[in-house]
Amino acid sequence: xxxxxxxxxxGSANSLFMYILGIGIFLFICIISLRFLIHAYREGLxxxxxxKTMNRVIRSSALxxxxxxxxxxxxxxxxxxKLGAPLSWIRLSVIGAVHYELLAAQSAGVxxxxxDTFGVVDLNASTFASIAVVMTICILAGPIFNFFFLKRxxxxxxxxxxxxxxxxxxxxxxxxxxMVVKFMCxxxxxxxxxxxxxxxxxxxxGFSGYVPVLVMLVSLLSMFVCDRLSKKEKLKWLxxxxxxxxxxxxxxxxxxxxxxxxx
Amino acid sequence: MDNTExxxxxxxxxxxxxxxxxxxxxxxxxxxxVYFGVLPSGTAILKGLLSVGxxxxxxxxIEAVTYSPILGPGATYLGFITGNxxxxxxxxxxxxxEIGKVQSxxxxxxxxxxxxxxxxxxxxxxxxxxxxxxxxxxTPIITSAILRPGFGNVLPALFGALGYxxxxxxxxxxxxxxxxxxxFYLLVPFGIAKAASDLFVPxxxxxxxLAGRFLFKKTNWLNKKGSEV
Numbered sequence: 001x002x003x004x005x006x007x008x009x010x011g012s013a014n015s016l017f018m019y020i021l022g023i024g025i026f027l028f029i030c031i032i033s034l035r036f037l038i039h040a041y042r043e044g045l046x047x048x049x050x051x052k053t054m055n056r057v058i059r060s061s062a063l064x065x066x067x068x069x070x071x072x073x074x075x076x077x078x079x080x081x082k083l084g085a086p087l088s089w090i091r092l093s094v095i096g097a098v099h100y101e102l103l104a105a106q107s108a109g110v111x112x113x114x115x116d117t118f119g120v121v122d123l124n125a126s127t128f129a130s131i132a133v134v135m136t137i138c139i140l141a142g143p144i145f146n147f148f149f150l151k152r153x154x155x156x157x158x159x160x161x162x163x164x165x166x167x168x169x170x171x172x173x174x175x176x177x178x179m180v181v182k183f184m185c186x187x188x189x190x191x192x193x194x195x196x197x198x199x200x201x202x203x204x205x206g207f208s209g210y211v212p213v214l215v216m217l218v219s220l221l222s223m224f225v226c227d228r229l230s231k232k233e234k235l236k237w238l239x240x241x242x243x244x245x246x247x248x249x250x251x252x253x254x255x256x257x258x259x260x261x262x263x
Numbered sequence: 264m265d266n267t268e269x270x271x272x273x274x275x276x277x278x279x280x281x282x283x284x285x286x287x288x289x290x291x292x293x294x295x296x297v298y299f300g301v302l303p304s305g306t307a308i309l310k311g312l313l314s315v316g317x318x319x320x321x322x323x324x325i326e327a328v329t330y331s332p333i334l335g336p337g338a339t340y341l342g343f344i345t346g347n348x349x350x351x352x353x354x355x356x357x358x359x360x361e362i363g364k365v366q367s368x369x370x371x372x373x374x375x376x377x378x379x380x381x382x383x384x385x386x387x388x389x390x391x392x393x394x395x396x397x398x399x400x401x402t403p404i405i406t407s408a409i410l411r412p413g414f415g416n417v418l419p420a421l422f423g424a425l426g427y428x429x430x431x432x433x434x435x436x437x438x439x440x441x442x443x444x445x446x447f448y449l450l451v452p453f454g455i456a457k458a459a460s461d462l463f464v465p466x467x468x469x470x471x472x473l474a475g476r477f478l479f480k481k482t483n484w485l486n487k488k489g490s491e492v
Contacts (some may be wrong), residue, residue, distance in 0.1 A: 014402055017298050021291055022395065028287050029345055029388040032280050036341045037381035039276060043269060044374045049363075057359045057375050061382040064358055068351040069390035076394060078421075080405045081414030089395045090291055093388055094284075095346035099421055104315045106418055111310030111461070117415030125299035132292035133303045134311030140285065141323030142343040146331075147281045151274040153328065154336055172325050173429070174475035177436050178468035179318050180429050182460075183422040185444040189460060192453055207412045212419040219423030227427070243424050250420030251413035258412035 013084025074244035108134035219250030277340030335373030345384035439474035
């Protein structure tokens with residue numbers, strides 16, 4: 001099945017081969033999780049820990065994980081249009097999260113010559129491979145650190161934990177805020193590009209340059225509303241869904257604006 | 264098994280499975296290249312590393328350093344393969360420690376954390392698997408022309424939401440990069456601004472770090488807010 005010879009890459013991105021890779025990752029996650037679960041459970045029994053408590057932790061963790069897992073699934077929907085279902089599934093099954101995956105995919109795609117608004121139909125085999133490489137390697141520092149240094153680090157932890165790590169937290173927050181601000185400001189570039197030649201921008205992207213700004217604002221406002229609502233006792237469950245729900249509302253606004261042709 | 268023996272065994276298992284996990288993770292793009300008979304673009308990878316890796320590679324190490332005392336070794340090894348740490352595994356672990364009435368950092372805490380993260384990883388994996396099966400028939404709709412403006416605006420939607428999430432907690436940190444980046448984008452000739460935007464992630468990050476350093480050292484604000492950052 002030479003899917004990749006087709007003009008539209010979505011068939012290749014959603015090919016049987018990609019699904020087989022996805023199933024392989026699915027099985028690996030099941031195996032590694034069961035391996036750690038069995039090891040810890042046996043060790044707990046050997047130490048005389050209460051079996052009922054351990055079973056309760058299993059039940060509670062399973063229930064606790066259902067809603068956030070559904071939220072991850074909603075996040076997957078936002079990725080499918082860019083990368084196809086199998087690669088999105090693979091990436092969200094392992095280390096990373098939807099915002100990281102989209103960002104890595106976007107950077108690699110644009111660097112490979114695609115327009116900012118590319119979708120799975122715009123990909124070719126080489127850009128698809130480049131995107132898969134970038135998404136994989138940019139997130140590997142954590143597991144690599146664990147592989148080489150975690151044992152030594154945990155050994156020295158008592159000393160380290162006594163130090164003031166407030167500046168470390170500020171450093172991380174600063175890095176992320178810098179990145180977020182940069183990508184928010186990117187919508188200004190779209191607006192500026194559209195104001196220079198609106199016809200060319202529309203022909204390239206299928207919507208006006210003002211749409212990304214409006215989408216960003218809709219998404220930001222939705223997040224604000226979700227945040228406020230999730231502070232109410234009865235709506236606490238909404239917290240895990242705030243990000244994907246806000247994104248989907250923003251994206252829906254883009255579709256509606258494009259359909260209406262008002263902007 | 265005494266504490267040292269348990270520690271050694273969990274680190275041995277953790278390292279083995281992390282090693283296997285790293286190989287499996289890397290084998291996905293390798294398999295894509297082999298199957299499609301292509302090589303990835305060096306430029307795309309380099310630019311991806313410059314704009315995303317420059318943030319996420321150090322952040323990954325900082326996360327491991329920060330989260331491992333809460334998770335304990337077993338859950339750290341596993342959680343850093345199965346992902347979704349801050350939004351799922353960490354809260355799940357806190358919940359497990361609460362149920363067991365144990366402290367993180369104790370052998371009992373490590374055991375319950377590992378059980379919790381393993382169960383959570385299994386459940387999210389199964390939910391995602393079922394969801395993908397349900398999505399297959401919907402793929403033509405998701406990739407249709409009508410929905411393209413929606414998927415073409417994934418990043419503005421993402422960063423609108425993330426913007427509220429991060430900036431609402433640290434408005435002062437966001438002021439300096441927002442002024443610098445928007446002024447550059449609007450005042451510099453468009454061609455230069457567009458070309459330079461690819462490299463602006465590290466630039467904006469450095470400006471924010473400098474602003475953060477200034478606020479941390481020179482004012483009381485971050486010292487008071489430090490624990491919330």
